[in-house]
Structures are given as structure tokens and as C-alpha cells.
Amino acid sequence: MAKALLNLVDVQVRRGMNTVLEGCTLAVGAGQTVVLTGANGAGKSTLLETAAGLLPMEQGHVEHGEVVVADADGRRRPSPLTVGMTLQRNGVLGSELVAEHLQTAMSMSGHSVDIDPFLEAFNLMHRANDLVAHLSQGQARKVAVLAGLLPAFASPTPALIILDEPDAGLDDASIEILGQWLNELRAMGHALLVATHDERVMTQATHLYNTDQSEVETTTEPPVGKVDARTSREVKPLSPSAFGVKIHLRTMMWLNTNAMAGLLTLGILLTLGDFMEELDNLQRMGFILAPTLAVGLCGEPLVAALREERAGVWWRAVGGGEPHAGWIPLAIGAVFTFLTTNGLQDAREIHIILTGAVLCFVVWHSVGWMQRSTQRLARPHAVFIGLLTPVLILPYSILIGLLA
Amino acid sequence: MRLGETVLFVGFTGIGTTLLLALLWAPSVSINAFESPAAQRIFYWHVPAAWAAFIAFGALFVGSAGWLFKRSERMWRLHVAGSEAGLATGLMTVWSGCVWGAAEWGTPWDWTDVRLNTFGLLTLLAIYVVLGRNSQPDGVETRDTFAAFGLYGFVLVPVTYIATRIWTIRHPGPVVGTGDEGSINGEMGLVLLIGAVSFTVFIIGHMMASMRLTALEQRLERMQHNFDGGA
Numbered sequence: 163m164a165k166a167l168l169n170l171v172d173v174q175v176r177r178g179m180n181t182v183l184e185g186c187t188l189a190v191g192a193g194q195t196v197v198l199t200g201a202n203g204a205g206k207s208t209l210l211e212t213a214a215g216l217l218p219m220e221q222g223h224v225e226h227g228e229v230v231v232a233d234a235d236g237r238r239r240p241s242p243l244t245v246g247m248t249l250q251r252n253g254v255l256g257s258e259l260v261a262e263h264l265q266t267a268m269s270m271s272g273h274s275v276d277i278d279p280f281l282e283a284f285n286l287m288h289r290a291n292d293l294v295a296h297l298s299q300g301q302a303r304k305v306a307v308l309a310g311l312l313p314a315f316a317s318p319t320p321a322l323i324i325l326d327e328p329d330a331g332l333d334d335a336s337i338e339i340l341g342q343w344l345n346e347l348r349a350m351g352h353a354l355l356v357a358t359h360d361e362r363v364m365t366q367a368t369h370l371y372n373t374d375q376s377e378v379e380t381t382t383e384p385p386v387g388k389v390d391a392r393t394s395r396e397v398k399p400l401s402p403s404a405f406g407v408k409i410h411l412r413t414m415m416w417l418n419t420n421a422m423a424g425l426l427t428l429g430i431l432l433t434l435g436d437f438m439e440e441l442d443n444l445q446r447m448g449f450i451l452a453p454t455l456a457v458g459l460c461g462e463p464l465v466a467a468l469r470e471e472r473a474g475v476w477w478r479a480v481g482g483g484e485p486h487a488g489w490i491p492l493a494i495g496a497v498f499t500f501l502t503t504n505g506l507q508d509a510r511e512i513h514i515i516l517t518g519a520v521l522c523f524v525v526w527h528s529v530g531w532m533q534r535s536t537q538r539l540a541r542p543h544a545v546f547i548g549l550l551t552p553v554l555i556l557p558y559s560i561l562i563g564l565l566a
Numbered sequence: 567m568r569l570g571e572t573v574l575f576v577g578f579t580g581i582g583t584t585l586l587l588a589l590l591w592a593p594s595v596s597i598n599a600f601e602s603p604a605a606q607r608i609f610y611w612h613v614p615a616a617w618a619a620f621i622a623f624g625a626l627f628v629g630s631a632g633w634l635f636k637r638s639e640r641m642w643r644l645h646v647a648g649s650e651a652g653l654a655t656g657l658m659t660v661w662s663g664c665v666w667g668a669a670e671w672g673t674p675w676d677w678t679d680v681r682l683n684t685f686g687l688l689t690l691l692a693i694y695v696v697l698g699r700n701s702q703p704d705g706v707e708t709r710d711t712f713a714a715f716g717l718y719g720f721v722l723v724p725v726t727y728i729a730t731r732i733w734t735i736r737h738p739g740p741v742v743g744t745g746d747e748g749s750i751n752g753e754m755g756l757v758l759l760i761g762a763v764s765f766t767v768f769i770i771g772h773m774m775a776s777m778r779l780t781a782l783e784q785r786l787e788r789m790q791h792n793f794d795g796g797a
Contacts, residue, residue: 178705179791218710220637536698539711544701549694553687555677 166191166225167243167322167353168213173222174234175205175212178540182208186222186376190353192320195344197364198357200373206357207250209373210326213355214247214479226322240482244271244321248310248328252302253476255467256295257413260286260305263294266400267309270480273316274397279390280308280315283339302471303331311343313480314352316394321352324479329360337362342387349386402477406464406485415463416487416494420526424457424498428505438506443566450508451565454498454518455558458525459551462486465533466543474537484537486530495522514565521561525554570774577771580764584610584757592757605669608662614761615658616685618769622651623688623723625773626695630716633709639784640777642709645716647776649695651769656689681737684726691719704787 168190175183182205190196198206211217215224215232223233226241246267247253254263261277268274281287284304294302307328314321329337337360344366347354358364370379410416431449438446464485468474474484499518503510532550536542588610595606626648632641663682664674676682695712702708750758 176706178703178707179787218706220706535714536711538707540703540705540707541701545698546694546701547698549690549697552690555683559677 165320167227167320168355169225170209170213171222171225173212173224174220175208175217176220177208177217181220183212184376186212188213188371188378190322190355192351192353193348194368195348195354195356195366196369196371196378197367198355198371198373199359199364204373206373207326210324210355210357211249211475211479214245214324215241216475216479241322244313244317244319245480246310246313246321246323247476247479248306248325249472249476249479250326250330252294252306252471253473253479254294254302254306254309255409255470255473256293257409257467258294259291260294260297261290263305264308264312265397266405267480268312268316269397269400271313271317271321272396272399273318273394275312275316275392275394277308277312280312284308284336300331300333304336307332307340309476311347314347314350315392317352318394323347323352323354323356325354325356325358327357327359329358329363341366345384345387346389349389400481402481402483402485403488405477405481407488407490409464409467409485410487410490413467415467416490419463420457420460420491420494421498423460424453424494427453427456428498428502431502432505436507438508444562446508447514447562447565450499450502450506450514451518451521451558451562453502454495454522455525455554457494457498458491458522459529459554460526461533461547462526462530465530465537469537469542484534487526489523491523491526492519495519495526498522517561517565521558524557528554568775568778570771570776570778572771573767574771574775577764577766577768580760581614581768584614584761584764587757587760591753593751593753600670601672602669605666608666610757610761612659612662612666613758614765615655615662617762618765619652619655619659619685619688620723620727621766621769622648622655622773623692623720624648626652626692626716627720627723630713630720633713634717642713643777643780643784644773645709645713646699646780647773649692649699649712649716650776651772653689653692653696654772655765655769656685656692660686660689679737681726684722688719688722688726691715691722695719704784 166189168188170186170188173183173186174181175186186209188196188209198209200206208217212219212232213224215226215238218236219232219234221234223230225231226243226245229239229242230237231239231241258266261281264277264280265274277290278287281290286301286304289297289301294305297305307325310323310325310328314323328340332340341362344354344356344363348366348368356363356367364370366384367381368383370381371377372379431452438449441449464487465474468477468484477484496515496519499515500510502508502518503514529551532547536545536547539545588607592607592610595603597603600606625644629641629643629645629648632638633645667676668674695715699708699712
């Protein structure tokens with residue numbers, strides 16, 4: 163038995179009101195390809211997402227290598243392995259560039275390989291610097307499949323690759339190439355867990371796991387094909403925060419929500435006329451920080467953006483967390499406090515501007531946390547999350563009290 | 567009539583009696599002690615409603631913990647009942663407090679008062695849990711998420727309870743159980759007691775009826791699921 167890189171031990175998972183997995187035990191060793199079979203709704207995607215540590219379990223646990231990455235008590239640990247994942251949805255934002263997304267996926271392993279041969283094989287070379295949003299559905303699917311495979315090609319140590327119907331939407335030639343790559347990855351000693359309905363992908367299996375009957379069947383091992391020599395080099399992993407900042411700066415999504423709320427609040431204050439002279443210190447600070455509070459109360463626009471093609475889920479599977487705006491609220495908070503002190507002709511004191519920056523940072527990320535806390539729901543957009551934001555008046559009142 | 571509905575009816579009757587006694591029998595308070603002595607009669611509604619809200623939020627906490635840690639269907643029904651009862655009594659408390667505050671303090675709300683704001687947040691949490699839960703299909707994801715909010719929200723209960731003991735800003739401190747004679751005479755105390763008992767009976771009846779209703783909804787969903795072929 164090859165060394166197990168993935169172990170699911172007596173796992174039970176419920177989704178909605180149904181128990182989808184019951185007593186599921188499965189091991190995938192280095193150099194093995196386990197293909198999941200079963201009818202639609204049998205639990206293949208649930209099993210894959212559980213294996214990636216994404217879904218809560220009622221019982222059992224999931225191990226990556228020697229480490230328990232998720233258990234039924236809700237404990238989570240980062241995987242010690244390089245994990246490549248292709249979800250049933252593509253898991254990529256339309257605002258990302260093709261090559262950029264693939265480099266991001268590989269950077270999680272701390273290593274990178276030349277992506278040109280892969281892009282050429284999938285006829286995507288001419289699209290390398292295009293936005294994913296500009297691709298056809300089939301091309302976007304190829305990018306998602308490559309993002310699942312490339313971390314293993316780059317990783318010098320055995321990696322865990324989880325692919326959910328990678329063949330869906332691919333043409334015949336691409337499925338042939340996909341089969342060759344799966345073969346190559348197995349020969350390199352990686353562990354692969356693949357859900358598929360395609361016979362050509364199934365031929366790459368060393369084991370078949372029928373999710374209807376929870377049974378593993380050993381197949382005739384497919385012959386090992388040619389392994390291309392690829393030189394991998396070390397790269398710095400991209401953190402969810404760095405990615406979030408990059409997307410914020412590129413798309414300026416904060417302008418449409420947070421900044422507009424701040425500008426409208428400032429505009430309303432300016433229409434009230436010259437009133438600052440008549441206010442006491444507490445009221446003055448309250449007005450100065452009001453636009454900054456409005457900026458923060460809009461929360462994290464990336465949370466909604468990351469629902470596109472389940473990009474946030476992909477990040478949680480391979481990168482350990484969901485991207486966020488990082489330091490951006492600090493900068494926007496400082497700018498808005500500066501603008502407000504200017505607009506209201508108040509003293510531009512550095513400690514007030516710094517306080518505005520901190521307030522914006524705290525409120526923005528707190529609302530972001532509230533938004534993310536409902537992501538597991540079937541309809542997260544339908545939840546009345548705004549009802550919880552008045553709790554943030556507390557840090558606002560504490561800060562204006564301190565400043566006054 | 568089922569037991570829950572019977573208890574609810576008894577509670578309603580008691581609340582009606584409390585209102586009648588508060589308006590027609592309870593003694594008037596001194597004009598020297600209150601800005602608006604007539605509005606003080608809201609007290610006989612406001613305080614028992616707040617008491618009942620704390621019981622409801624307690625039930626919400628127990629139900630949430632019971633679902634998260636024991637996966638008990640009964641505890642989930644208690645979570646549902648506690649949140650709905652907390653919403654009803656929380657709104658009664660906030661609404662009556664605003665009316666009384668407007669008459670007594672000249673303002674319905676004070677953003678600097680800890681008791682007012684923590685209780686307001688608790689009520690908002692109940693609205694959030696009830697509306698949010700109703701916006702989602704039933705399932706472990708929905709239950710886990712809202713049960714977690716039920717647990718977090720309970721942190722506000724002790725803060726709200728001790729708020730007037732630590733920070734008396736605008737809202738007055740406790741009037742019973744303080745160890746001294748207090749500011750309530752016998753007749754006032756009796757009406758308040760009837761109100762507290764009535765609201766307690768009301769909230770228990772409400773939760774019993776709500777738990778039965780949720781059980782019926784769950785039964786209906788199971789039957790629909792079976793008709794769908796269990797897919």
C-alpha cells in the first residue's frame with residue numbers, strides 16, 4: 163500500500179436535510195488515482211469538498227498526510243501538502259488574468275513551472291493575458307482544470323489533487339490531453355481524487371470508488387506514460403490578503419460601494435452649512451468621523467465578488483482563507499477623514515486622521531466577517547446581515563469619546 | 567385547544583388584567599419624582615416584557631447550544647421558539663421604552679446609554695435570526711449558522727442585565743430585588759408581580775405553541791420529501 167496522502171475516516175456529512183455521506187472511509191496514496199463514480203446526487207462533489215476540508219462533518223475526520231485537517235468537532239488545520247483543486251464551478255474571478263490565476267494556483271506550493279506548454283496544449287496561449295471574464299465557457303473551464311493540475315506539476319513533493327468533473331465542457335482533444343496529464347501526475351507520485359462520468363478519464367484510475375455503495379474497487383493499473391522533464395523554481399506564495407488588495411486595486415470595486423457611501427455622507431454634511439463652530443468637541447468628532455464610518459459600514463465588497471464561480475471556496479481549499487481588502491480600508495479611512503476635516507474646515511490633526519483610518523479598518527473588516535459568516539447558507543445574499551451592523555456604533559462612540 | 571394555546575390564552579388574559587390594573591387601579595406616582603407621571607404606567611408593561619424577553623433569549627441560547635452540540639431536533643425547535651418569542655417581547659420592550667422615554671426624558675432613544683443600546687442590539691439580533699432563517703431552506707447549514715448567532719448574541723444578555731448596575735447613564739437601575747425598601751409600594755409591586763407572572767406564562771405558551779408548529783412544519787417537509795422520492 164502506497165503512503166496515504168489523503169485519509170477520510172468514518173466520515174458523515176449532511177447537506178440540507180439529507181445525510182449525503184455515511185460512514186465513508188477512503189484512502190488515496192501517493193501514485194494512486196481514485197476515480198469516484200455514481201449517479202448524479204450520489205455525493206461525489208460532497209466527498210471531494212469534504213476531502214479538501216471545506217465541509218463540516220457530523221462525525222469522522224480528514225487527514226492530509228499525517229495531519230488531521232478537519233474533524234467533526236469543527237477543528238481545522240492547514241494542509242501540510244500542496245493541494246490542487248478544480249471545483250465543479252470554475253473557482254476563478256472574471257477579473258483575474260489567465261496566466262495570473264495559474265501562477266497564483268502554483269504559488270500555493272511555493273514553486274512554479276513554465277506554463278507555456280500547458281497553455282499551448284489547451285490552445286490558450288493567445289489568451290494568456292486576457293481576463294477570465296473574456297473567455298468562452300470551455301476556455302474558462304480549461305483554466306480551472308489547469309489551476310487544479312499545475313500545483314502538482316510544480317511541487318517537488320507529493321501533492322494532493324482533487325478534481326470535480328474536470329472533463330465537463332472540454333472538447334475531445336482536451337480530454338485526451340487531460341488523460342495524459344493525469345497519467346503523468348500519477349507517475350510523478352502525486353495522489354489524485356477525481357469525480358467523472360467520462361470513460362476516457364476513468365481509464366486513468368488505479369481504484370474506482372462507487373459513492374452509491376461506498377465501495378472501492380481496484381482496477382487494472384493503466385500503463386505509465388512519458389513523464390516530461392520540467393524545471394520548477396521557488397516562488398513566494400500569494401496570501402489571500404495580497405490577492406484581495408490586488409483585485410481591489412484593479413477593479414476599484416470599493417469605489418462603487420464604500421467610497422460612494424462616504425462621499426454621500428460628506429456631501430450631506432457639507433449641505434448643512436457652517437455649523438462646526440457651534441458644536442462641542444464630542445459632536446465635532448462625531449461629524450468628522452461619520453463619512454469614515456459610512457465607508458466601513460458597507461463592508462467588504464470582495465465577499466459578494468468571490469461568490470462568482472465559487473472563487474472564495476477555491477481559495478479556502480488551496481490557500482487557507484478567503485481574500486480580503488487587507489490594508490486598503492486604512493488608506494481609504496485616512497483619505498476620507500482628511501477630506502472631511504478639509505470640507506468642514508476643521509483642524510487637520512494627524513491623530514484624528516490616524517483614528518479615522520483605524521475606525522474604517524475595524525468597521526470594514528468587522529462587517530466583512532459578518533458577511534463571510536453567512537457564506538455557508540444556501541442563499542447568503544438573502545440574509546439581513548445589515549441588521550447586525552448597529553453593533554459597530556460602539557467602537558465609533560468609544561473613538562469619538564476618546565478624541566473629544 | 568392544545569396545551570400551548572391554552573397557556574398562551576391564560577398569559578394573554580393575565581396581560582390584559584395587568585393593563586387594566588395598571589391604568590385603573592395602580593396608584594399615581596409623585597409629580598416631583600417624574601417629568602410625566604401618567605406615562606409611568608407604561609412601566610407595568612415595559613418591565614414584565616423585558617423580563618419575558620430575557621427568558622426568551624435564554625431559551626434561544628439553550629436551543630442554539632442544544633442544536634450545535636447535541637444535534638437535537640427538539641433543541642432546534644426551542645431555538646426557533648426562543649428567537650420568535652425574543653423578537654415579540656424585545657419589540658414590546660423597545661417600543662414601550664421609546665414611548666416612555668419620549669414622555670419622561672424628552673427623547674425616545676439615547677445612543678450613549680448602555681442598557682438601551684445592548685437591549686436594542688439583542689432585539690435586532692432576534693429580528694436578524696427570525697428573518698434570516700425564514701429566507702433560507704431548512705438544513706444543517708442554515709441551522710448551524712443561526713444557532714451560532716444565537717450563542718454569540720447571548721453574550722449581550724448579561725451585559726444588558728448588569729448595564730444599569732455599572733453604568734447608570736439615563737436608564738434607571740433595578741427597582742426590585744435590590745435589598746433595600748426600593749421605590750415601589752405594595753399595590754405597585756402587586757401589579758408588577760401580576761404582570762411578570764402573566765408575561766412569563768405568555769412566553770411559555772408562545773414557545774410551546776411555536777415548538778408544536780415547527781414540529782408540524784418539519785413533519786410536512788418530511789412528507790413532501792418522501793413524495794419527491796427522497797431525492
